[in-house]
Amino acid sequence: MMDTNILDMLDDIGRSSVARLSPGVTISGDTAQMRREKILRAIRGTILPRRLEFTAANGDCLAIEVNSSRVTDVFRVRSGVAPDFETETRAVLAEKLAQLVSDIASAPAPLVLISLQPDAGLEADDVGVTFNEIANACENIELLAEPVISVVSDTPDPVEETTPDSTLASTFFDGAEKFALGRVHTHCDGNDAPRLDGECQQGKPLCPDQDLLGQLARDLAGWDDDAATGLGHPQLIVMRPSGGKGDAVAILHDGDQFTLTVHEARKLGAVVNLWTALSGSGG
Helix, strand or coil, X not given: CCCHHHHHHHHHHHHXXXXXXXXXXXXXXXXXHHHHHHHHHXXXXXXXXEEEEEECCCCCEEEEEEECCEEEEEEECXXXXXXXXXXXXXXXXXHHHHXXXXXXXXXXXXXXXXXXXXXXXXXXXXXXXXXXHHHHHHCCCCCCCCXXXXXXXXXXXXXXXXXXXXXXXXXXXXXXXXXXXXXXXXXXXXXXXXXXXXXXXXXXXXXXXXXXXXXXXXXXXXXXXXXXXXXXXXXXXXXXXXXCCCEEEEEEECCCEEEEEEEEHHHHHHHHHHHHHHHCCCC
């Protein structure tokens, strides 16, 4: 005979259950500590490969790849640059992930969690950082009991004069040094010699000739003409190999200049994070 308490519980679930109209799940909690515990619980409970996106009420987002209760990659952070899983030690990664989890937990509530399919298959060497390592590192990070309210002046900050070396495309070129195999930065008019780095330098396998760069500039100009009514600048164009493995290309086009980077396809998160940090895009 089935326990009547179980029957009552199932009856209550049936009466209270409603269909969700959105893929997002609200992570409730009156304090940052409570929200952090629920974020950690979501990581621990993720067994199959998933991309978890935690978005705060003000639009701040933490997007991570999780598999078998392990964080294997970071795609987007509230600010700064995402951790590099290939160059940083496990201890450093655990500390950085704990800080990222604590930061998003401290963001304005409520938090919304969306679980998505990962962009590409998990690599065999993607062992990631375990839930326990992150949770233990979180214990060393104290969270504020009350939200901090910042007073913003009505007087706008003075606008800094833009120099030839501070355009978005050139800044993207500089910022891509950490993840790019090769980099190219040039003006769309082709009047200046391009900046080349890594595998795109002279004599390297991916070094482009001037004709190729000129054709790319003309293609971008044609793209601008075709999309003028719907798209403005800056633009980030990403081309990835089928299956998500191998090398990919990203082009940041700001209207006057463009930067092209060649990077491992699995580094898409670093590309998007740099783009978001520079452009202020929330998408």
